[in-house]
Amino acid sequence: MNAFAAPASTRRNGFHELKVVAKVRESSIITSFHLEPVVPEGWRGFEPGQFLVFRIPKAGSNDFVLRNYSVSCSPGEPGRYRITVKREAAPSPGVPDGLSSCFLHDHIEVGDLLVAEGPRGDFVLDRNSRRPVVLLSGGVGLTPLVSMLHALAATDRRVLFVHACDNGDVHALRDEVEALAASRPGLTVHFCYRFPTERDRDAGRHHSQGVVTRELLQGLLPIDDYDFYLCGPSPFMQAVHGVLRGFGVPRQRIAYEFFGPATLLEPTPESTPAPASRPEPAPAPAPADATMVEFRKSGRTAIWDATAESLLAFAEDQGLAPEFSCRAGICGTCKSQLVSGDVAYFEEPLDELAPGEVLLCCSKPQGSVVLDL
Amino acid sequence: MFLRNCWYVAAWDHEVGQNELKPVKLLGEEIVLYRKTDGVVAALEDACPHRKLPLSMGRIKGDNVECGYHGLTFDCTGTCTRVPGAEKIPHVAQVRSYPISERYGLLWVWMGDAALADPAKIFEVDHWGDPAWGVNRGESMTLDCNYLYMTDNLLDPSHVAWVHQSSFGNSAAEAAPLETTIGEDGVTVWRWMIDVEPAPFYAPYLKFAGNCDRKQHYEVRYPSNAIIKAIFVPANTGGEGKSLHEEVFLMDSYNFMTPVDENHTKYYWFQMRNFAPDVEEISRQFAKSVRGAFDEDRVVLNAVHKGMANKRTPNLDLKIDVGPLRFRRNLAKLIAAEEQQLAAAE
Numbered sequence: 001m002n003a004f005a006a007p008a009s010t011r012r013n014g015f016h017e018l019k020v021v022a023k024v025r026e027s028s029i030i031t032s033f034h035l036e037p038v039v040p041e042g043w044r045g046f047e048p049g050q051f052l053v054f055r056i057p058k059a060g061s062n063d064f065v066l067r068n069y070s071v072s073c074s075p076g077e078p079g080r081y082r083i084t085v086k087r088e089a090a091p092s093p094g095v096p097d098g099l100s101s102c103f104l105h106d107h108i109e110v111g112d113l114l115v116a117e118g119p120r121g122d123f124v125l126d127r128n129s130r131r132p133v134v135l136l137s138g139g140v141g142l143t144p145l146v147s148m149l150h151a152l153a154a155t156d157r158r159v160l161f162v163h164a165c166d167n168g169d170v171h172a173l174r175d176e177v178e179a180l181a182a183s184r185p186g187l188t189v190h191f192c193y194r195f196p197t198e199r200d201r202d203a204g205r206h207h208s209q210g211v212v213t214r215e216l217l218q219g220l221l222p223i224d225d226y227d228f229y230l231c232g233p234s235p236f237m238q239a240v241h242g243v244l245r246g247f248g249v250p251r252q253r254i255a256y257e258f259f260g261p262a263t264l265l266e267p268t269p270e271s272t273p274a275p276a277s278r279p280e281p282a283p284a285p286a287p288a289d290a291t292m293v294e295f296r297k298s299g300r301t302a303i304w305d306a307t308a309e310s311l312l313a314f315a316e317d318q319g320l321a322p323e324f325s326c327r328a329g330i331c332g333t334c335k336s337q338l339v340s341g342d343v344a345y346f347e348e349p350l351d352e353l354a355p356g357e358v359l360l361c362c363s364k365p366q367g368s369v370v371l372d373l
Numbered sequence: 374m375f376l377r378n379c380w381y382v383a384a385w386d387h388e389v390g391q392n393e394l395k396p397v398k399l400l401g402e403e404i405v406l407y408r409k410t411d412g413v414v415a416a417l418e419d420a421c422p423h424r425k426l427p428l429s430m431g432r433i434k435g436d437n438v439e440c441g442y443h444g445l446t447f448d449c450t451g452t453c454t455r456v457p458g459a460e461k462i463p464h465v466a467q468v469r470s471y472p473i474s475e476r477y478g479l480l481w482v483w484m485g486d487a488a489l490a491d492p493a494k495i496f497e498v499d500h501w502g503d504p505a506w507g508v509n510r511g512e513s514m515t516l517d518c519n520y521l522y523m524t525d526n527l528l529d530p531s532h533v534a535w536v537h538q539s540s541f542g543n544s545a546a547e548a549a550p551l552e553t554t555i556g557e558d559g560v561t562v563w564r565w566m567i568d569v570e571p572a573p574f575y576a577p578y579l580k581f582a583g584n585c586d587r588k589q590h591y592e593v594r595y596p597s598n599a600i601i602k603a604i605f606v607p608a609n610t611g612g613e614g615k616s617l618h619e620e621v622f623l624m625d626s627y628n629f630m631t632p633v634d635e636n637h638t639k640y641y642w643f644q645m646r647n648f649a650p651d652v653e654e655i656s657r658q659f660a661k662s663v664r665g666a667f668d669e670d671r672v673v674l675n676a677v678h679k680g681m682a683n684k685r686t687p688n689l690d691l692k693i694d695v696g697p698l699r700f701r702r703n704l705a706k707l708i709a710a711e712e713q714q715l716a717a718a719e
Binding site for chain 1: 689690691692694695698699702
């Protein structure tokens with residue numbers, strides 16, 4: 001979504017089995033899984049930034065959930081993928097742990113099989129552009145950007161890699177990023193820790209303290225025409241997006257992808273402040289005009305793209321694959337549940353919908369919406 | 374499910390001879406047509422109230438019909454005028470009489486409340502009687518399918534490219550996007566195809582050479598009457614809202630579908646054209662080609678009805694079904710409203 005390149009998500013590979021060939025602890029809460037297709041011909045090349053859609057079984061049932069994890073390795077290593085997953089523990093008592101991430105962390109070992117589809121997604125590095133690149137990530141949102149960094153290291157484009165996280169204990173892929181940065185001139189990294197530890201200070205692991213601010217970016221970015229890629233939790237995204245727009249960066253120069261469960265996305269006025277331990281930079285106000293679309297079951301949230309033909313087309317742009325047939329409001333195949341928000345129909349549904357139902361193919365959001373997809 | 378307060382074609386006028394009892398079936402109801410001595414056609418329930426022998430198995434007696442079993446006799450209003458052997462004619466000895474009207478060489482029967490029957494509501498045919506326009510009288514055929522598969526078909530320009538490859542279709546018909554217009558009295562699906570080769574059926578009749586702009590206008594009005602307009606103008610002179618080029622070829626195809634019952638449909642048609650009004654040979658060729666194409670439809674629709682009735686797996690609705698399904702939905706609403714009215718009246 002909103003990447004520079006033409007949509008690449010039209011590929012539909014079907015689900016296939018991936019074998020876990022290595023499980024690597026990247027930080028206290030982040031682990032990488034190295035995967036190889038069981039059928040070697042099942043490996044598909046990918047663009048840096050794309051993700052795999054995993055079918056994660058629900059404990060004690062035959063049901064499953066779909067979760068997207070960005071491929072975090074170099075696209076130049078045929079035959080394998082790597083995903084890098086943060087263990088999402090319950091943010092507060094009474095809320096379950098992140099079903100999928102905990103399943104992967106706690107139950108998946110080398111030799112186990114995972115079922116995934118893809119890689120796919122339109123948040124991809126525009127390899128044809130000659131512009132310098134700024135990769136901005138928050139928390140575990142760095143994974144697609146690390147893949148991009150691998151690809152960029154093989155070019156002569158100027159790259160600034162900015163990463164924000166709590167501290168060195170939760171900072172994943174740090175060595176890998178630094179090694180890439182050292183591989184040639186023109187690759188700069190900047191790590192911004194919100195709560196650096198003594199060890200971080202002693203070892204000089206970070207370059208700045210706090211969150212990514214206007215001032216920080218101003219200091220890091222000489223005036224130029226950059227391609228920006230953003231990935232991270234929604235408060236980070238909103239803050240950084242706002243800063244960049246404030247600099248006058250045109251919308252089409254900012255490609256982004258949300259990361260993690262979107263339930264934390266838009267803090268309602270009455271919600272309690274986030275606990276200090278939350279591993280994301282402090283929330284900033286969302287752009288006032290942003291319409292957010294949350295796909296709750298898929299754990300994805302994105303800023304509504306006003307050029308999207310319909311919610312169905314938008315969901316597909318986001319890498320989801322809802323069932324459909326007519327795409328014209330008559331067959332009801334794409335009927336889904338609207339958890340919250342309102343939609344407007346540009347094509348009247350043939351059948352009357354029950355309260356809470358939405359036909360994706362012929363509607364657009366009226367303000368932010370949450371879909372049970 | 375049928376809309377009742379409307380006119381349906383029961384027969385071609387010429388199919389009912391003098392002194393002939395013609396049984397027909399509309400909306401599941403058996404009806405007998407016959408001509409009175411003055412030539413005016415009457416339509417009666419085709420069942421004697423005594424033992425339900427079809428009156429069409431009896432005899433015409435002047436302006437009346439006599440049952441072939443025991444001679445009960447009914448006039449054109451359905452009133453019993455004679456019960457041989459009975460002292461008095463029971464009031465209950467009555468058959469239903471249907472309003473009937475002749476128009477365009479067709480006999481139209483009103484299947485609903487007789488008090489509402491208004492011949493002005495019979496489907497309007499533009500250019501009827503216009504000396505500049507030619508007509509090829511159509512025929513009729515019975516299809517073994519529900520009438521709504523016919524209305525689907527006549528709101529579906531897409532099928533032409535596959536079902537009528539040798540006649541009306543050409544490859545251009547596959548690509549151009551369809552527009553759907555929902556009107557008060559029905560649904561229209563249409564499209565302009567710009568700068569395309571004329572389809573083989575029409576090509577010999579065009580006044581201009583080379584490519585054409587072609588409009589397909591597929592309109593079905595409630596309950597089940599369609600007008601299909603074919604418009605051909607020289608390439609790059611056509612398009613919606615533009616006045617038609619002077620060499621325009623126009624053919625209006627009128628299609629009237631009468632549900633025989635839920636599983637059978639009687640289909641009547643004729644075509645009007647804006648040229649060669651008196652050339653019998655053209656009318657003959659048109660009639661022949663149209664008949665050939667409709668036979669192609671019949672084969673498909675009969676099989677579709679069977680396939681849908683016996684389906685073991687779900688069927689799909691696609692974007693091309695927008696017009697047909699909107700039509701079906703709106704017709705269903707009209708039928709439901711009518712039934713509600715009927716229930717309220719009882």
